Amino acid sequence: MIADILGAAVALMAVDIILAMVLGTLVGIIVGALPGLTTTIGLAILIPLSFGLSPLVALGLMAGLYNGSMYGGAIPAVLLNIPGTPAAIATTFDGHPMTQQGNAASALRIACVSSAMGGFISALALLLLAPPLSLVTLAFGPPEYFWIAAFGLVSIAVLIGGDPIKGILSALLGLLISSVGMDTVTGRNRFSFGNLELVDGVSIVVVLIGLFALPRVLQMAEDATLTGVRVADLKIGKGDGKPVAFGPLIPTWIRSSVIGVMVGILPGAGGNIAAFLSYNEAKRSDREPDSFGKGNPKGVAAAETGNSSDNAASLIPTLTLGVPGNAIAALIMGGLLVHGMQPGPSLFRDNGEIVYGFVLQMMITSVLLFALGGMVATRLFAQVLCVPQVMLAPMIVALMCLGLYTVNNSQFELFMMIGFGVFGYVLTKINFPLPPMILGVILGGMAEQNLRTALLISRGDWWHLLASPISKGLAALVVLVLLIPLYRLIRSRHTGPAL
Amino acid sequence: MQKLVNRDVIGAGVLVLFSIAAWRQAAALPSQAGMFPRLIIALLLGFSLIYLLRSLWQARSVAQDTPFFSNLLRFSLALMLTVIYVLIFPRIGFFTTTFIFIPVFAFTIGARRMKSAFLASAVFTLGAWFIFVVLLDRRLPPEWIVTALTGGAN
Numbered sequence A: 001m002i003a004d005i006l007g008a009a010v011a012l013m014a015v016d017i018i019l020a021m022v023l024g025t026l027v028g029i030i031v032g033a034l035p036g037l038t039t040t041i042g043l044a045i046l047i048p049l050s051f052g053l054s055p056l057v058a059l060g061l062m063a064g065l066y067n068g069s070m071y072g073g074a075i076p077a078v079l080l081n082i083p084g085t086p087a088a089i090a091t092t093f094d095g096h097p098m099t100q101q102g103n104a105a106s107a108l109r110i111a112c113v114s115s116a117m118g119g120f121i122s123a124l125a126l127l128l129l130a131p132p133l134s135l136v137t138l139a140f141g142p143p144e145y146f147w148i149a150a151f152g153l154v155s156i157a158v159l160i161g162g163d164p165i166k167g168i169l170s171a172l173l174g175l176l177i178s179s180v181g182m183d184t185v186t187g188r189n190r191f192s193f194g195n196l197e198l199v200d201g202v203s204i205v206v207v208l209i210g211l212f213a214l215p216r217v218l219q220m221a222e223d224a225t226l227t228g229v230r231v232a233d234l235k236i237g238k239g240d241g242k243p244v245a246f247g248p249l250i251p252t253w254i255r256s257s258v259i260g261v262m263v264g265i266l267p268g269a270g271g272n273i274a275a276f277l278s279y280n281e282a283k284r285s286d287r288e289p290d291s292f293g294k295g296n297p298k299g300v301a302a303a304e305t306g307n308s309s310d311n312a313a314s315l316i317p318t319l320t321l322g323v324p325g326n327a328i329a330a331l332i333m334g335g336l337l338v339h340g341m342q343p344g345p346s347l348f349r350d351n352g353e354i355v356y357g358f359v360l361q362m363m364i365t366s367v368l369l370f371a372l373g374g375m376v377a378t379r380l381f382a383q384v385l386c387v388p389q390v391m392l393a394p395m396i397v398a399l400m401c402l403g404l405y406t407v408n409n410s411q412f413e414l415f416m417m418i419g420f421g422v423f424g425y426v427l428t429k430i431n432f433p434l435p436p437m438i439l440g441v442i443l444g445g446m447a448e449q450n451l452r453t454a455l456l457i458s459r460g461d462w463w464h465l466l467a468s469p470i471s472k473g474l475a476a477l478v479v480l481v482l483l484i485p486l487y488r489l490i491r492s493r494h495t496g497p498a499l
Numbered sequence B: 001m002q003k004l005v006n007r008d009v010i011g012a013g014v015l016v017l018f019s020i021a022a023w024r025q026a027a028a029l030p031s032q033a034g035m036f037p038r039l040i041i042a043l044l045l046g047f048s049l050i051y052l053l054r055s056l057w058q059a060r061s062v063a064q065d066t067p068f069f070s071n072l073l074r075f076s077l078a079l080m081l082t083v084i085y086v087l088i089f090p091r092i093g094f095f096t097t098t099f100i101f102i103p104v105f106a107f108t109i110g111a112r113r114m115k116s117a118f119l120a121s122a123v124f125t126l127g128a129w130f131i132f133v134v135l136l137d138r139r140l141p142p143e144w145i146v147t148a149l150t151g152g153a154n
Helices: A002-011 A015-033 A039-049 A055-072 A074-080 A086-100 A104-139 A142-159 A164-178 A204-212 A214-223 A247-265 A271-285 A297-309 A315-321 A327-338 A352-372 A375-386 A389-408 A411-429 A435-457 A462-466 A469-495 B007-027 B031-059 B072-092 B094-108 B114-135 B144-150
Strands: none
Touching: A002 A352, A015 A039, A015 A055, A015 A074, A015 A352, A015 A375, A039 A055, A039 A204, A039 A327, A039 A389, A055 A074, A055 A104, A055 A297, A055 A327, A055 A352, A074 A086, A074 A104, A074 A297, A074 A375, A086 A104, A086 A271, A086 A297, A104 A247, A104 A297, A104 A315, A104 A352, A142 A164, A142 A315, A142 A435, A142 A462, A142 A469, A164 A435, A164 B031, A204 A214, A204 A327, A204 A389, A204 A411, A204 A435, A214 A389, A214 A411, A214 B072, A247 A271, A247 A297, A247 A315, A271 A297, A315 A327, A327 A435, A389 A411, A389 B072, A389 B094, A389 B114, A411 B072, A435 A462, A435 B031, A462 A469, B007 B031, B072 B094, B072 B144, B094 B114
16 A cells, blocks of 8 residues: 555656646636536536546546536636535625625635644545445455445435435436446347447446536526626725634644535545535534624634535545445546446456556645635636636537547447537426436446346355345345435424425 | 326336337347346336336325437537537648637637637637647547648648
């Protein structure tokens, strides 16, 4: 492990990798700053574009984009009361009141430093917790892996979004998409309808871009916002560049980081939940809770530390078990798969230098925020808000097509991407969550392969899936998660509706 | 009269029909290759039926749907332009097509400052060319205009 970390640290000193981390962070801040663009859209576009780059260059871009976008979301949240990303909603509570009081520069500086702190602590947790956890999973066999995949799918399906039925249907559609193509055991084509382009199955990149990026473009086209934000509305201020007292924020950083890391590890939760919990906890434990919502710097610090400390921590189950806990982790997993790495227990053993390199990149790009998120840079990033969405939409289409076409030079995949885009648009309109579908596509192969291997070993005995205590425990967890909606229903019947 | 059909009922109905069609396809697969898809489709059908029944049950009490498209014309035009773009860029070349596509798309959905649209398009296209061709050495379809001007020496 130490040798791999040292090897990775040396590898990261290459100029192209450093440039990739810097570029990724800059692009991430811009993506986060633009309302309407999210980390998931940014990653969905980046993954095919990074195809063909060396793994550490590609992963450096992804790490930078992930961390950068979390801070980027704070820029419009503070300046305009518009969260750039869902994770920045809690930042508006105190960030924008600070702007109204003429303290926008201080609020942005606190947001930047807090994001960097959260991201760094989260990456440290990933570095310390993932390797031992991956060792534990080496004891798993096919039944355990089947249940791990089932647990990952069920948790995301049930816990993301407000409707478990729609979540489960979305996951099942993803699993069905994953079964398209040639069956690796029998060589029989499934659902390919004689089309040779479908024999290898549906590429994860096609599904990612189609589901996450194109629906947003179509929405932008419908909204047709002709103007960006007016420069005059970006009141960062000239005279409020006074030094910020960071000392009183240290307890908030520590508390919010712990919350963010814990939320990150849990499946189904995300940066927005981490930010809300951190904010509430900061408010609850403060001597002056009434000052929150009126421009309290601790509110900005708690929200930004919370949403950023979720980042790397959410990758702990992804890298060790191969089970992403949220949409962004699913995309990162897609990125690892595109670059030939299979997340799961063998990842640290087979690709130690690259995976530790990625963990270190998550750390370094957090630190880069200190340098790249400074006031001059923030003023420049804020100008991005002036770009009208009518111009942004066709540029996103061009980037999506360019990235996807250069992967396989296949026009068929471009049309398939459009098909998935329209499908994703329709599903969004009927409130279907899309992350469970992506997870279904990613985990389908793992679930099927391990289910069939387990049944092959036991000569078709389904009880073999519950033979070991670990399998029983994991199966119990799956049932438990499935019962959560029922519990919520019963509780709401007893207590009445929330509103 | 109370509304019994909303977008959830339609969505659930489509899913039920899709599950039945998928089952018919999967039924033709040999037992080993078809086991997992059949398992998934059976679950899909089961949950789709639950979704359909629930949607029908709730249809009376659910408030009127907001319009499905906020602007159907712009949605259709954007989709049509994207399809045309995907159809022609492998033939004409990525950069030529993109340079024209960006302002045309923007104009179609409402932008009127064409000078700045073409300027933004030129900057974007040049940037994409520099990053993907010069720096990353990506293989892209030959530019028709360059081929025509240089007589195939592209």
